[in-house]
Amino acid sequence: MLKYFISAIIILACLFSGKLISYTFNLVFPSAIFGMLILFTLLMTGVVKHHTVLPCSAPLLKSMPLLFIPTLVGIIEHLGLLKDNLITISISVIASCIITLAVVGLIFQKLNKSTS
Template structure:
């Protein structure tokens, strides 16, 4: 019964996010807004209810099944992918490089931010 309560709560947050997006004409997907609302609720509460914990664990254990539709879509459009392999490959490579550079830059900034000053008040030379 806890799983059913947890999945219902997750779907209610998704529904509230979808309704909010449609009513307020926000350029964010409804499920994403619902997930942000759920995150804020859990942060305020300080913990996740057992029902949400059980439902989310069950969903995460079957996460690989969510890739099946993407694989089917690729096979259904294999001809188009074969025709446009060069722009697809270039965009994948470029986006991977941009993501890696952005991640490294953000990691350096956050490392410096969290490191702050040395305990004795002196800055490190790195």
């Protein structure tokens, strides 16, 4: 029972820290993402061991697909709108991917030249 309590405390402390950072700096970035980054950093540095957070994280990961149901319902509700604008959406997705790849490639080349 104690291992579940410690696991929950660590996960909730990371979430609270993320919310505190988001609130303190008035950021529009989701605070849960900051919490996950904090937990990830703690796990990668070895401050928190994997087996310590496993008791609470395993059940959460098993039920994670349930969190995608509202998104899928929203997509199904707007299926007609998506079908009407399929070409526009496809072009914008492909163009944004190409632009992103080009910009990242150019930045990498510039940074790679300066370090060589």
